[in-house]
Amino acid sequence: MSSLNDVKSRALGKLVASKIKQEFPVANLGVLHEPVFRGRELDYTRQCIESGFVSSVGEFVNRFEEQLSLRFEGRSVVATNTGTSALHLALIGAGVNEGDEVIIPAATFVATANAVRMCGAIPHFVDIELSSMALDTQLLEEYLSDLLEPRLEGQFNRQSGRRVSAVVVVHLFGHSAPVKEILGVIDPYALPLVEDAAEAVGSIFHARPVGTSSALAALSFNGNKIVTTGGGGAVVAESAEVARLLKHLSTTAKKPHPWEYFHDMPGFNYRMPNVNAALGCAQLEQLDLFVEAKRSLVGRYASALGDVSDVELVTEPSGGRSNYWLQTILLEQSHDLSAVLGALHEEGIGARPLWKPLHELPMYERCPRSPLGVTESLSGRLINLPSGVGVAA
């Protein structure tokens, strides 16, 4: 039996669905984000296969890294086989060791925490602010001041006794987090910042590419991202030396020699294969077009949903030019999210809630954390709407 609330929320879902279908009468609305291959994807993958170099060495991997480097202010780029492995390497580059704690938001895709765990470290969740959906600067300042105790080896969590070795900021749905403000808070502690820019490839903030405001950023080229390599990621590093180390770790860490196999570190075999980079080169050539197409969606969603009450469309931060990876609405808080999502799905709209906050997942429920009220509130109100380039077409 439905409660009165369910009835109201189901009606809202049906209304939103009908408005969206009216706005996008021919688009495939059943999928949240589909990739689009309208460039030289076939041509480049054919060239790659015909060259015989499909694996971890090849011209397209180098080209992909160079093209990315041009987009990231000439920084060093290391292409990897997933966004998770890129984040794992970036955390290593930031100095995260086994047994450390790493400050991350709980409002992010699970890979952010998984990468911390792959370092043998423990996620420590801090709440976000509603406006940027990123780490709350003011809360972070107060929280760290209570939490941290300086020792010779760095900053330590007073309660757990573990070293806190880095902070990860996530540019959620492609919208830039306020990196400068966060750096202002953590710099006095000499805590390094890692940008999880998996969702923000192509986004700009204060005239700079998102992912270049701190020493290290991780990108993703998974199939659901704005540009894809099938599976893939990259580390963007300010320091060429750190990038060399991470590239070395992304291979099997063999020292160059015509025939000897001398591996001087335990490598991860995370390198992006050339055939995936071939796809990526073709996709990167279309990135600016894709950003334009995806940016055009926010206006169309605004016109479709502008007169629907209880629904607020999320727009880019001031000073930002977002890639709008995922279009986002927030429901008035009295609504039942599941009922709205259920109604949207009944109507064929591939809408999604926020990822379940990470402290609510069984493997992370015992991790240390600040109060997470904004995260929990957001997760009860947020819906992502179909956002692929194809929806705009």
Added chain:
Amino acid sequence: MSSLNDVKSRALGKLVASKIKQEFPVANLGVLHEPVFRGRELDYTRQCIESGFVSSVGEFVNRFEEQLSLRFEGRSVVATNTGTSALHLALIGAGVNEGDEVIIPAATFVATANAVRMCGAIPHFVDIELSSMALDTQLLEEYLSDLLEPRLEGQFNRQSGRRVSAVVVVHLFGHSAPVKEILGVIDPYALPLVEDAAEAVGSIFHARPVGTSSALAALSFNGNKIVTTGGGGAVVAESAEVARLLKHLSTTAKKPHPWEYFHDMPGFNYRMPNVNAALGCAQLEQLDLFVEAKRSLVGRYASALGDVSDVELVTEPSGGRSNYWLQTILLEQSHDLSAVLGALHEEGIGARPLWKPLHELPMYERCPRSPLGVTESLSGRLINLPSGVGVAA
């Protein structure tokens, strides 16, 4: 200034090179192992890209797993993005935990040890026998009997106090290890065996596919393997239940639901992308032809090098039908390996020594181990010769 030994060894290298060039006058001998794309590689990757499914879900990944399953006695197969990640998952499937020790040979590619380390575990090296180049069964029996102490939680290393939780056997260069004998030694300790069959895809031993004689095996489809997916691997599991768990861990471990993101385990994002599986499907169709071509090389190397003294060609074990991934010669032990390799390279032969024994690498030099005399001796005598399908053509 060269020693007398160097002069003799350089002359041997030159002689071997000239014999090889005479036998294979038109082949590209500069590379140890090149992939060959003569099937439907272009067709399948085109289909894959046109389908829009290039990432971790798609028809080719399923097909690749099914085709492999047919080759591995119907066992469950989980396709991964590298051989290293396959081995990592297989070790998890065997029950390896953080802080455990895992018995492995030191005469193997570094990925075998790296995968152990990715579990947070410690490689424990045991010597090989010369005949199979795999773990020495008799030594293993004596060594484990001294080493192990049974406790409630399993077998423990008496000296280090750490649990010993698995044994990895490596089918070196495609030649089957004596798995049955090794199982005979370790079964009384209830130690699980993992087969590192990265190099042995397509090999047969006693009428069974190599990789099916124990509960878990890891395969590799790296660019230097007999068939390639660019980068890739697979776990072959006897238990469908274990395979389901490992497949879950190879993704982001999301529970199925039309829209909710509930991840119940820390997944690794190791899944093979569909575009790589498309390549793999085309390659697998040619595997039997590739095995034939590579098997034909051993006869040609035998006829080329049969009358060269101080050189012995390694052939498949009795009862085996090897894929002859890498053709191998052993030098009479008075030779200087570097001088022979140097001369081969000067003559354009892309020959390689055995991988540096793992206990001689800086990150593994302090790992526990048995005496490793055979490994060390082999590493001073072994040379791999160009072995790709293209050499045979």
